[in-house]
Amino acid sequence: MKLYELLEAKREEIISEAYRSLERAHLKSYASTGNEENMYRLTMLFDITIECIEKKNLQPIIQHSESVSRRRYEASYDLHEVHTAFNVLEESLWKRILHDIESDELGDALGTISTILGAGKETLALTYVNLVSKSKSKSLNLSSLFSGR
Numbered sequence: 001m002k003l004y005e006l007l008e009a010k011r012e013e014i015i016s017e018a019y020r021s022l023e024r025a026h027l028k029s030y031a032s033t034g035n036e037e038n039m040y041r042l043t044m045l046f047d048i049t050i051e052c053i054e055k056k057n058l059q060p061i062i063q064h065s066e067s068v069s070r071r072r073y074e075a076s077y078d079l080h081e082v083h084t085a086f087n088v089l090e091e092s093l094w095k096r097i098l099h100d101i102e103s104d105e106l107g108d109a110l111g112t113i114s115t116i117l118g119a120g121k122e123t124l125a126l127t128y129v130n131l132v133s134k135s136k137s138k139s140l141n142l143s144s145l146f147s148g149r
Helices: 003-009 011-024 028-033 035-055 059-074 079-100 103-135
Strands: none
Touching: 003 011, 003 035, 003 079, 003 103, 011 035, 011 079, 028 035, 028 079, 035 059, 035 079, 035 103, 059 079, 059 103, 079 103
């Protein structure tokens, strides 16, 4: 069975487990968005991950991560909260792969998931940091604190 076929067959189980992990993380911003929205977001991330596997192309996750980063930044989410959402899905995917994939295929399967979600998390962080750096005020002049006065 191909990786994307396995993950598609275990779709509901993987997404549900990721959702429960997200709830246990007690993330302030995600707690305020509601259960349906959080489930939808995890499902979207799962679907994009599957698309990247099928197409052997990272562009879908990169584009999604840029968009998510902009939207979450504008909604004042902390970067670590959004990063956690990616991590809970990755953890659920890893568990399923470790349980169901033959040992001689584990390296490829885990490497594929890590590459896809790693590209997503890197894009997420770079986009978010870029947005923060454009909006931060300039450094404060604290020289008077060190002048001896």
